[in-house]
Amino acid sequence: MGVPEAVQAHTARKGSLMSKSNTQKRLFVLLAVWPCFLGYLLFNLYPNIVSVYYSFLEWNGISEPKFVGLDNFVYMFQDKYVWRALYHNLLLIVTVPFLTVYISLILSYLLTNKHYFEAKVYRVLFFVPNILAIVVIALLWAFIYDGSYGMLNALLKVIGIDMNEYYWLAEKSTALWALLPPMIWSGVGLYVIIFMNAMKTIPSSLYEAAILEGASHTTRLFKITIPLLSPIIRIGFLFLALGVFKGFEFMLILTNGGPSGATEVIGLYMFSMAFGSTSHNYGYASAIGMFLFVILIAVKWIIDRFGPKDNLEY
Incomplete structure (x- = not known):
């Protein structure tokens, strides 16, 4: 016992x-x-x-708030500047994520499969923009686009294209598109590192078999690498797309939404409504923020619904 x-x-x-x-x-x-x-x-x-x-108030942050119900939302859907800003966001969302991911995939594939001797140096150089503040990047590109002493006009003049002191950020026809290079340049380095690390997990036997069958680098990239990295690419698209809708730092620093609203996006318009020099309408800005929240959810749903699924295997 x-x-x-x-x-x-x-x-x-x-x-x-x-x-x-x-x-x-x-x-x-x-x-x-x-x-x-x-x-x-x-x-x-x-x-x-x-x-x-x-979002249900009329309030400037100082006076007594006034409850206005859905008036802010009604006015927002009638505000042409909201739709203009949203249109600019849509233009950016179909260009910035695609170009950033596409350029990152090509660079990461070359650095991974070409075995360049100086690949480590390139990897560091590509990542440099990610350790710089957005303010620094924006000011750097403001200097590049300057009409009087900018690098872009100087390079164009060397190859025989004289822009005659053309101010890229001051013209409605080019201001929005001039924002693409700094936005893409600031994001490529991070995704190069991410895609390179992901590519190293792909079995080399797949590439060896493709080489024996005579597949070119382009075929290997689009038939092997991209399909196997599709879940990671989808996440990259998601982060970039949400960043395009939420972010407005480049617009604020480089153009402040100008000229004549040509570069104003929904985030910048919301910021201007809340903290602008001529407007302090926190209620209306909050209503725009709720609208932006719904848009972000819709963007995520679209990418999850129509983007590549996580069901690919070696």
């Missing part, structure tokens, strides 16, 4: 120690996570919830 009692005591003691260990683990996780969770509540969740409330 003594042996079972000893076994039971040992089991009970072991269970008590395990319970104590689990409690300590939960306590440690709670202490480690709660500062981040508190920051998320204060600086992310709470502002978004308050924005929903503000």
